[in-house]
Amino acid sequence: MKDLNTERGREAKLRDIKERAAKLRAVISKYRTIQHENDESPISPEALDSLKYELEELEEKHPELRTSDSPTQKVAGNVRAELKKVQHKVPQWSLNDAFTWIE
Numbered sequence: 001m002k003d004l005n006t007e008r009g010r011e012a013k014l015r016d017i018k019e020r021a022a023k024l025r026a027v028i029s030k031y032r033t034i035q036h037e038n039d040e041s042p043i044s045p046e047a048l049d050s051l052k053y054e055l056e057e058l059e060e061k062h063p064e065l066r067t068s069d070s071p072t073q074k075v076a077g078n079v080r081a082e083l084k085k086v087q088h089k090v091p092q093w094s095l096n097d098a099f100t101w102i103e
Contacts, residue, residue: 017058021065024055028071037080 028051034040035048052071059066066073 014062017062018065021055021058021062024051024058025067025070028052028055032071039080 028048031043031048031051034042055070056072059070059072
């Protein structure tokens with residue numbers, strides 16, 4: 001009986017992890033859309049990075065949860081139609097997130 005309970009516990013935990021990953025993908029995508037397409041920030045960049053970091057950790061531990069449309073697998077948001085492309089005289093820097101130390 002103990003083995004059956006252990007197996008059920010593992011299945012329940014994996015189900016919870018799958019649900020959390022799906023919720024994180026949806027929430028991150030929603031906030032990215034608001035931020036990049038509407039130019040609004042309903043949550044801080046650090047909070048958004050924290051959600052993405054949590055999703056990355058789940059996908060690292062459970063690669064089967066990684067999907068091609070995951071926010072960890074694509075660049076955030078679409079470019080707003082009214083923005084014009086410009087050529088910068090100096091290359092522009094890009095930061096990964098609030099948790100990545102760059103030397």
